[in-house]
Amino acid sequence: MSATTTNGRGGHAAPVHRFGRDLPPRLLGFVMNLPTLVVLALVLAYPIYYAGYLSLHKVSLVQLRSGIFPFVGFDNYEKVLTDPLFLLSLGNTMIFTAFVVTVEVVAAVAIAILINQQDVWTSRITRFLILLPYAVPPIANGLIWAFIYNGKTGFLNRLLYSVGAIDRPIDWTANPDTALFAVAVPYIWRTLPFAILLAHAALQGINKELYEAASVDGAGGWHRFIHITLPLLMPVIVVLLVLRTSFAVAVFDEILAITQGGPGDATWVASWYSYKKGFAPPFDIGAGAASAFILALIVAVLALVYVKLLYRRVD
């Protein structure tokens, strides 16, 4: 690379290819991609392969110390897939994801339209603030909501007392039937801005003349939404469905901060299961890797769908 940088400043006057000449594209392509290749191999490619390897071997504290991992075939998968707690976690993940993604897509379209109103001055304030939750560290977000939800000293109860909505304290995450949704709200709070941004960007791409023509034809607001906005937002809605689903199935930080899987096992999700298996006693790393691999497969299918959709849109 030294040959390419020795031109120094003021390269316009420098003689043509003063030192070596241009590297052949193949070599240059390899050299310029070397850092990326090394890092991706170390952090993504090898660990993905190694996750598969670990999931087929018995790995626990004893094996980690000795460095010998006995091969056990698909035992770990069998163990995980017959574990009621894993199936429950998988089910919870699906309920959580379905709820989060549905709410986010509907809310994103609605709020995108709201902040797109140029002649409503409060929309400008919303537009300014909309990105704020995106910046909050997920674990801090979780802990803040743990304070909001707390049954004894929590913030939400204080608000509701002040407006006279309740007369006795509510412990918002204590009910096993609703705890999962209580965790979903903070997650939505943090990730909704991204969905709104995508929807808003798509909205701005819609030709305004379409609306004017429709207005001339006498179409009301609802009609314009159904016949112009919604069809033209469809591509971004589909992208959002896939993107948000593939990230929501891996929810972790908010679970850790707010419920740690509780009450009972009501908020165990797939990533929490893998984490607990691998990093909490009895440190069954093999089973943890197997459960994580199953989650990875689900995400891989979603990623494939995403790629297919993008290619179709390019055509």
Place this chain on the structure above:
Amino acid sequence: MRKTPLQKLLLHFANLVVIGFILLPMSAVVIGSLLAEKSLAGDTRSIIPGEITFDNFRVIISRGEQRGQVFEQATYLPDNVKKIYHALGNSVAISLSVTFLTLVFASLSAYTIVKLNLRWVAWLLSVNVFARFVPIIVLMIPLYVVFRQLGLLNSIWGVIIALTGFLLPYGILILVPYFASIPKELDESARIDGCTRFSAFLRITLPLSTPALASYGAIVFIIAWNDLLIPLILNNRAEFMTLPVVIASLVGDVFVVFNLMMAICLIALTPSVLLVLLLRKFVVEGLTAGGVKG
């Protein structure tokens, strides 16, 4: 399309609801961090029970030495809270390094994807589209075992390398469409003037891509600053912890009170929130480019 006064009123109301929802956790963390435990426990119904105090921040900033009135009788303060300067320093060092490294690596790769017509490099782009989806939790266990064998546990470098790897694909996806939008003629005329491809990259493509680099840089900094799982699993010694790991270590500690937690959360979220509000335009551009055009 004029709006009737009623329509306008409804839109204002909708905005008020959205703004209220955005600000609900923000007001909770600010108010909580300014209260004493006694006030929180004594009056469970008022929004602001008792007097405002800065003792929570004082005890954190003084590493537990200045107790103030709120912590006068407290005999226990978690060690991790006392190491807050370590955590702050680690978070800054890690986020800045990851931002710098991913910017360099991603722009090098993105340039080859756009300008060199190589089949395997094009293939690298599709690998990145997939790589972006890999949830960190899936790789946590193998990453822990691999980094353990490499002796990268309990070091700043392990976290930097891992985060760089996870954020690179995203950056490549953001930069590729931007690099592709720069007119080919600029690059070609520079090469006719005697630039090698690499110096054309340094002098033409990079300077013209400042907005995309700023967008991606801001996003990477925020994600690195906020990330919990990687430092949580790779480092378990207090001197290598980042702010999110310190926060996570307080979860489940029954002796840690909410007012102190809220103060730490406020300290952790202020830098990234300020960054987003200041660089709003760039963050928006990066997020939409990486999400739609990817």
